[in-house]
Structure formats: C-alpha cells, structure tokens
Amino acid sequence: MPDGELVAVAAVGGRPAPGRRLSPLAAMLWAKGRVARHSLALVRRESRLKVAFVSVSALLLWIGIFVFALLGLRLFETFGAEVLGEGALTVSDLVVARMLSVFALALFVMLVFSNVLVAFATLYRSREVPFLVLAPVTRSSFFLGRFYECVAFSSWASAFLGSPILLAYGLTTQAPLLFYPMLAAFYVPFVVIPAAIGAVVAMALVRYLAGARRGPLVGFGLLALALLFSYFRGKLRSPDLADTATIQAIVDVMGRTQSPYLPSHWLARGVLSAATGEAGDALFYFLLLAANALLLLWLAAQAAEAWFFTGWSALADGGETRRRGRGRGPFGALDVVLRVLPQPTRALMAKDFRLFWRDPAQWAQFVLFFGIMALYVANLGEARSFARHGTWGAWATLLNLAACMLILASLTSRFVYPLVSLEGPRIWMLGLAPVGMRRIVWQKLWLSVGSTSVFTVSLAVLSALRLDLDGTSFGISLVAIVGATVALSGLAVGLGSLYPNFREDNPSRIVSGMGGTLNFILSMVYIVLVTLALAAVLLWNDGLARVLGDRGQAMAAAAAFIVVLTALACWLPMRLGLRNLERVEF
Amino acid sequence: MITTRRLTKRYGAKAAVRELDLEIPRGQFFCFLGPNGAGKTTTIKMLTGLARPTSGTVAIGGHDMAGEPLAAKRLLGFVPDHPFLYDRLTGRELMRFVAGIYRMTEDDLAARCEPLLAAFDVLHAADQLIQDYSHGMRQKLSFASCFLHDPQVVVVDEPWVGLDPKSIHKVKTYLKERTREGLTVFMSTHSLAIAEETADRVGIIHEGRLRHLGTVAEIKALARRPGSLEEVFLELTREAEEALVDA
Numbered sequence: 127m128p129d130g131e132l133v134a135v136a137a138v139g140g141r142p143a144p145g146r147r148l149s150p151l152a153a154m155l156w157a158k159g160r161v162a163r164h165s166l167a168l169v170r171r172e173s174r175l176k177v178a179f180v181s182v183s184a185l186l187l188w189i190g191i192f193v194f195a196l197l198g199l200r201l202f203e204t205f206g207a208e209v210l211g212e213g214a215l216t217v218s219d220l221v222v223a224r225m226l227s228v229f230a231l232a233l234f235v236m237l238v239f240s241n242v243l244v245a246f247a248t249l250y251r252s253r254e255v256p257f258l259v260l261a262p263v264t265r266s267s268f269f270l271g272r273f274y275e276c277v278a279f280s281s282w283a284s285a286f287l288g289s290p291i292l293l294a295y296g297l298t299t300q301a302p303l304l305f306y307p308m309l310a311a312f313y314v315p316f317v318v319i320p321a322a323i324g325a326v327v328a329m330a331l332v333r334y335l336a337g338a339r340r341g342p343l344v345g346f347g348l349l350a351l352a353l354l355f356s357y358f359r360g361k362l363r364s365p366d367l368a369d370t371a372t373i374q375a376i377v378d379v380m381g382r383t384q385s386p387y388l389p390s391h392w393l394a395r396g397v398l399s400a401a402t403g404e405a406g407d408a409l410f411y412f413l414l415l416a417a418n419a420l421l422l423l424w425l426a427a428q429a430a431e432a433w434f435f436t437g438w439s440a441l442a443d444g445g446e447t448r449r450r451g452r453g454r455g456p457f458g459a460l461d462v463v464l465r466v467l468p469q470p471t472r473a474l475m476a477k478d479f480r481l482f483w484r485d486p487a488q489w490a491q492f493v494l495f496f497g498i499m500a501l502y503v504a505n506l507g508e509a510r511s512f513a514r515h516g517t518w519g520a521w522a523t524l525l526n527l528a529a530c531m532l533i534l535a536s537l538t539s540r541f542v543y544p545l546v547s548l549e550g551p552r553i554w555m556l557g558l559a560p561v562g563m564r565r566i567v568w569q570k571l572w573l574s575v576g577s578t579s580v581f582t583v584s585l586a587v588l589s590a591l592r593l594d595l596d597g598t599s600f601g602i603s604l605v606a607i608v609g610a611t612v613a614l615s616g617l618a619v620g621l622g623s624l625y626p627n628f629r630e631d632n633p634s635r636i637v638s639g640m641g642g643t644l645n646f647i648l649s650m651v652y653i654v655l656v657t658l659a660l661a662a663v664l665l666w667n668d669g670l671a672r673v674l675g676d677r678g679q680a681m682a683a684a685a686a687f688i689v690v691l692t693a694l695a696c697w698l699p700m701r702l703g704l705r706n707l708e709r710v711e712f
Numbered sequence: 713m714i715t716t717r718r719l720t721k722r723y724g725a726k727a728a729v730r731e732l733d734l735e736i737p738r739g740q741f742f743c744f745l746g747p748n749g750a751g752k753t754t755t756i757k758m759l760t761g762l763a764r765p766t767s768g769t770v771a772i773g774g775h776d777m778a779g780e781p782l783a784a785k786r787l788l789g790f791v792p793d794h795p796f797l798y799d800r801l802t803g804r805e806l807m808r809f810v811a812g813i814y815r816m817t818e819d820d821l822a823a824r825c826e827p828l829l830a831a832f833d834v835l836h837a838a839d840q841l842i843q844d845y846s847h848g849m850r851q852k853l854s855f856a857s858c859f860l861h862d863p864q865v866v867v868v869d870e871p872w873v874g875l876d877p878k879s880i881h882k883v884k885t886y887l888k889e890r891t892r893e894g895l896t897v898f899m900s901t902h903s904l905a906i907a908e909e910t911a912d913r914v915g916i917i918h919e920g921r922l923r924h925l926g927t928v929a930e931i932k933a934l935a936r937r938p939g940s941l942e943e944v945f946l947e948l949t950r951e952a953e954e955a956l957v958d959a
Binding site: 146147148149150152153154156157160161164165168253254256257258259260261262263264435436439442443629 | 723760761762763764781782783785786788790795796798799800801802805806808809810811812813814815816817818821841843
C-alpha cells in the first residue's frame with residue numbers, strides 16, 4: 127500500500143490545508159465523485175418520461191422482490207407450525223439459514239466472474255488508463271484508484287436486488303434495529319473480496335496470456351468453465367425430488383454450501399447472528415470478512431505493482447503486431463456465408479462480426495453467457511421427472527420458456543442495444559456513404575435476429591429434449607422463442623436508435639445508461655406478458671375455465687395477443703428509433 | 713534532460729524504432745520529424761513511459777524511465793495529439809485532479825491554475841463540463857494541465873490539431889519562451905514551417921532509424937539544393953527510401 131494514501135482518502139470532499147500535498151489516490155476518488163455528481167445532474171437533460179418510467183419501474187421491481195421475499199419467508203415461518211402444531215420445528219428453522227448460504231455463495235461466485243471482466247475493462251481498456259500511467263503515480267495507487275470503480279460497477283446490482291430480500295428477512299425474524307446498519311457493514315467487505323480476487327485473476331491472465339492466440343484461449347476458457355461446472359454440479363447435485371422428495375434431502379444439498387472457509391458462509395453466519403441479536407458472533411464474522419478483504423486488497427495492490435504495467439504493455443504491443451490473414455480462418459468462412467447478402471448489408475454485417483470478435487471485453491462476456499446457457503441446459507435433466515407429470519409438465523414448459531426468454535433478453539440488452547450507439551465515433555464514414563440510416567438500423571435488426579436466434583432456438587430445442595417435452599409443448603416453445611427473438615431484437619435496436627449515446631465507445635457503459643435500463647425493463651414486461659398469456663393456456667384448469675370460458679377461444683385469444691404484442695414490441699420502437707435517427711445531427 | 717541509449721522497440725519481427733541515441737540538453741526545443749509510420753509515436757510512447765522498450769534505455773533528467781519511473785515522470789509533461797480528458801469534469805476540476813495526481817500543494821494549485829487557464833484562453837470556460845468544449849479548447853486545456861506541475865521536460869505529439877492560427881501562435885510563443893527559462897521541449901510534428909521557426913535542433917527518423925540530427929541550418933545544408941525545411945525533408949526522406957530499395 128503506498129504510504130499515507132489511505133489516510134489521505136479521508137480528505138476527499140473537504141479541502142486540504144493550503145501547504146499540504148494533495149494525494150493521487152484522493153485526487154482520483156475526488157474526480158470520480160465529481161464525475162458521478164455531474165452525471166446525475168445530466169439526467170435532467172434526459173426525457174422526463176423516460177426518467178420517470180425507469181425510476182418507477184426500478185422502485186416497483188424493488189418492492190416486488192421485497193413483497194415476494196416477505197410472503198415466502200412468512201410462509202416458511204408458519205408452514206411447520208400449521209402441520210405439526212405450535213412449538214414444532216418450522217420449515218424456516220430447517221432451510222432459511224441454508225438458503226441464505228446458497229444465496230450468498232451464488233452471489234459470491236457471480237461477483238468473482240463479473241469482477242474478472244469488470245477489472246479487465248477498468249484496468250486495461252478504459253480510455254483514461256494511458257493518462258494515469260503517464261502520471262507519477264505508483265502502480266498500487268493507480269490500482270486502488272481504479273479498484274473502487276470496479277467494486278461499485280460490479281456490486282451495485284447485487285445490492286439493489288439483495289437488499290429487499292435481507293430487509294424482508296430482518297422483518298420476518300423481528301431482528302433488532304442494529305441488524306439493518308450491520309447489513310451494510312457486512313456487505314462492504316463481502317463485495318471487496320470477490321472484487322480483489324477478480325482483479326488478481328484479470329491481471330494474472332493479462333500478464334501471462336496477453337498476445338497469445340485467441341482460439342486456444344477461448345478453448346481454454348470453455349474447458350475451465352466445464353471443469354468448474356462439473357465440480358459444482360457434483361457438489362450440489364440434487365436428489366430425484368419426484369421420487370424421494372424429503373425436506374432432509376434439500377437440507378443436505380444446501381448444507382454443502384456451508385464451508386467455514388467460504389466468505390459467503392461468513393456473510394450468512396454474520397447476518398443470522400445479527401438477526402438473532404448475537405452481537406459477539408456478528409462482530410466476529412464482520413471482522414473475519416473485513417480482515418480477509420483488507421488482506422486480499424493488499425495482495426491485489428502488490429499484484430498490480432508486479433504485473434500491471436508488463437501486462438498492459440504486452441496488451442498494447444500485441445494489438446500492433448497482429449496480422450489478420452485475408453480470406454482465411456473463421457472470417458474467411460463468414461465472408462463466404464455472407465455472400466448471399468446484397469451490398470452494403472454484407473459489408474456492414476462483416477464489419478460488425480469482426481469488431482465484436484476483436485473486442486475481448488465483448489466476447490469474454492459472451493463466453494460467460496454461453497457458460498450460463500450450458501449450465502442451464504445441463505441442469506434441466508434434474509427436472510425431467512417433473513416434466514412427465516401432467517400439470518408439472520405444463521409448468522416445466524412455461525418456466526423453461528420464461529428462462530429461455532430471460533437469457534434472450536440478457537443477450538439483446540447487453541449486446542444488441544449498444545450496436546447503434548457504437549457507430550457514433552465512426553458515423554462520419556457511414557453518414558457520408560450512400561447507405562442511409564434506415565438501412566443501417568434494419569441491418570442491425572437482422573444481425574440481431576440472425577445471431578441471437580442461433581442461440582435461442584438451440585437453447586429451446588436442447589432444453590425441450592432434456593425435459594423430454596411432448597410435441598405440442600415443444601412446438602409452442604419454439605414458436606414463442608422465435609417470436610420473442612424478433613420482438614426483443616426490435617425493442618433493443620429501436621430503443622438503441624431512439625436513445626443513442628454517440629459519445630461513449632464502451633458497450634458496458636452504453637448499456638448502463640437510462641436507455642439501456644429502459645430497454646431491459648420493457649424486455650421484462652414483454653416476457654411477463656407472454657408468459658402470463660401462455661400460462662392461461664398451458665395451465666388450463668376449472669378456475670380458469672370459469673373466468674375465460676371455452677379453452678379453444680382462450681387459446682386463440684392468447685395467440686392473437688402474443689402476435690400483436692410481438693409485432694408492437696418490434697415495430698413501434700423501430701419506427702420511433704428510425705424517426706429519431708433521421709432527425710439527429712451528429 | 714532527455715537521453716536515449718540504443719533505444720529499440722520491436723513488434724514481433726518488425727522494428728518500429730532501432731537503436732535510437734539522443735541527447736537533448738536543458739532548455740532545447742527539439743523537433744522530431746518523419747513520415748507516417750517512421751517511429752515517432754513509438755519513440756514518444758517510450759519517452760513518456762507508455763511503452764516498454766525492447767532494449768535500450770530512456771532517462772529524463774538523469775532518472776531512468778524503467779528503474780525510477782516516478783522520479784522521471786515528475787519532471788515530465790505530455791500533450792498527445794488526441795488528449796483524453798474526463799468529459800464529465802469541468803476544466804477547473806480537471807486541473808485540480810491533475811494537481812492531485814502530481815502531489816502538488818494546495819498553494820501551488822491556487823497560484824498556477826488560473827494563470828495557466830488564462831494563458832491558454834480557457835479561463836472563460838473553466839466551469840463548464842469538458843464534454844461541451846470544442847476540439848481546440850480541449851487541446852488548449854490539455855496544454856494548461858500539462859504545465860500545471862511545472863514540468864522540466866514537455867513532450868508534445870502533433871499539438872496543432874484543432875487549434876486556430878491565433879492559438880497556434882500563442883502556444884508556439886509560450887513554448888519558445890519557456891525553453892528560454894530552461895524547459896526542454898520534444899515535439900513531434902508534420903508542420904515543417906513551425907519546426908523551422910521554433911526548433912533549436914531537428915531529428916529526422918525514417919523506418920525506425922534516426923537518419924539526420926542537427927540544427928535547422930545543419931539539416932538544410934545536407935540537401936543538394938538550398939530550400940525550405942519542407943523541401944529538404946522531402947529530399948532526405950526520399951533518399952532514405954531509395955537507399956532502402958537499393959539495399
């Protein structure tokens with residue numbers, strides 16, 4: 127740790143004494159604070175309707191999670207008592223602690239993965255890195271200055287989604303008031319640990335693999351993901367619940383996440399202790415988390431001293447030496463495939479594929495998505511026995527479809543939405559060409575539909591095979607996922623054109639803006655509406671029959687609703703986006 | 713103030729800079745000339761510590777850039793051709809940030825910030841967000857921030873992009889005046905008229921090798937026919953290309 131740096135952090139916000147030397151780390155944090163403040167002020171320049179819609183939607187989402195968690199936890203609290211009588215063990219006594227462990231472990235693993243990517247983007251790809259490397263700042267100061275950004279960027283979503291669940295837990299268990307500030311205290315060291323691990327992994331990968339060929343690297347990454355997956359799958363394999371469903375079996379599986387060496391376990395134990403008023407235990411687990419977070423932060427700063435500059439230089443050198451073979455390799459094959467398209471669509475498609483593949487931050491995230499999809503399909507075998515039983519089969523179809531659409535929404539929100547904005551810095555070239563914005567935007571739509579449908583249709587087919595769905599359910603799933611691909615692609619391209627950000631060239635930052643958030647929320651709304659419409663048909667029962675009447679008519683109405691909704695979700699944003707781009711001045 | 717010894721940078725099989733030996737004393741205005749792809753930017757990256765030499769050394773004020781990077785960088789200022797500036801800071805906030813990363817005192821910041829913003833004609837926009845600056849204003853702000861920590865060596869890479877004639881004159885005059893006070897300037901440029909006007913010494917690099925080094929008069933004397941520095945530069949680089957083809 128650079129001398130005196132952390133002490134100087136305390137000076138951020140206040141003006142230091144005139145004769146006192148300013149600190150680089152404090153200056154970096156102060157500048158980030160100002161940037162955040164100005165960015166918030168700039169929200170006023172956004173459309174009021176958009177800001178209001180996004181804010182209200184975010185609030186409703188938070189409240190929805192809170193209510194769902196509260197009802198679920200209260201059900202667990204009373205479930206045992208209703209069956210076995212007052213004083214008996216409840217489901218809550220048996221599983222809530224373990225659920226908390228599973229939740230914390232899942233969060234921890236996700237944070238490690240996302241931090242590797244965030245650290246790569248923040249430490250190596252950000253435009254301000256050369257500016258900071260020029261300054262007389264130690265590598266560890268530089269690292270710490272950027273590290274806080276990594277932590278904030280990677281953990282805000284988990285704080286937003288996790289806080290209502292933990293708040294509901296506190297209310298259900300009637301935790302003392304101290305529990306709530308303690309939650310915040312536990313959360314800070316807990317997110318620092320995966321951020322430090324992720325940063326060290328990213329720096330080690332860049333230090334030792336920068337300049338290596340991409341093909342073997344991707345292969346190595348997929349192999350590592352497969353090994354990791356098979357390890358965790360063996361560890362967490364669930365029993366055949368349809369045949370031997372016992373709470374004890376679930377409890378055993380969940381218990382496997384409670385290793386005393388895992389930070390997720392320390393968080394879970396700390397939260398439980400704080401909820402039950404065991405202040406000593408809570409303090410112990412807090413100190414355990416904090417000590418480990420500080421140690422890992424120190425180790426990561428040492429790793430930055432040793433590895434950062436060598437890796438950064440190697441990464442910069444690699445970019446200048448690579449020679450791309452003309453007409454060979456995967457892009458040669460791609461060029462052959464694209465010959466069926468007319469120009470200039472072919473040229474635009476070829477350019478988009480090449481740019482995507484040559485941006486490590488893009489394809490690394492894509493590999494992660496691919497891993498999640500593989501994990502999902504592989505785990506579906508566990509639910510096959512459910513899917514064979516009448517109503518459960520309908521539920522399995524519906525939930526599988528919703529999961530496929532959620533993966534699709536993540537793909538379109540992350541990779542498709544920024545496509546139009548990314549043309550910004552190069553718009554002088556496309557703007558001058560006799561192409562027209564209309565054609566460019568439509569090309570983005572076809573690019574999105576073509577490339578995402580490869581994954582979503584494969585996902586729908588594979589998951590249907592794994593679940594052993596019947597022909598009708600399989601057909602419904604396939605048609606629905608194709609419709610969703612068109613709808614969500616249109617939504618992402620349309621809103622990307624309606625709210626383009628031509629100043630930014632980092633897709634992650636484009637996505638995290640107001641327009642990107644709006645796109646994700648509207649994608650969720652589409653998924654919920656389609657799922658509800660299908661639920662009315664697939665989960666048909668006497669209650670629904672009394673409300674909806676004839677099943678055939680209900681099916682026709684549901685199908686018409688989905689078709690109209692899909693057409694609207696694609697057409698309306700595309701129309702608005704096109705109109706906006708035709709008016710916009712670059 | 714700037715010393716390079718057998719400075720070499722290779723990208724795979726290609727040598728971008730080969731065995732560059734330079735000695736630029738205190739108070740000298742040095743212009744580094746060469747056609748596109750000659751190795752100017754790679755040299756600047758190594759001088760400023762943005763790239764690691766494959767072999768050879770760089771020293772700024774006697775401090776080796778590899779061994780004592782912090783000491784070397786404290787003496788150094790850099791204005792790139794397309795400077796990165798934080799779009800969502802104001803000009804004044806950027807100056808304060810730069811003061812922090814160069815460990816300046818609050819007194820020094822207060823004493824130097826406004827005069828520099830005024831000297832480079834950006835004081836009137838000091839409290840606006842940089843995202844609202846024109847390209848020329850960004851360039852002027854990057855000059856102001858470069859001089860904030862009172863560097864002894866300034867490296868400038870094609871600084872005239874986006875500047876209007878009045879600003880070019882102002883920057884040129886400022887740099888020249890500061891060299892009289894002891895500042896060392898290393899400027900890479902394609903504006904040969906400005907180089908002719910300002911440079912105490914000129915180096916011409918081609919295909920990664922330093923081909924010619926001397927005062928403007930000495931470089932001009934190398935040409936078969938007398939002419940402007942531009943004509944002499946074209947003749948010398950053409951000769952170098954022919955020599956390469958013959959070899």
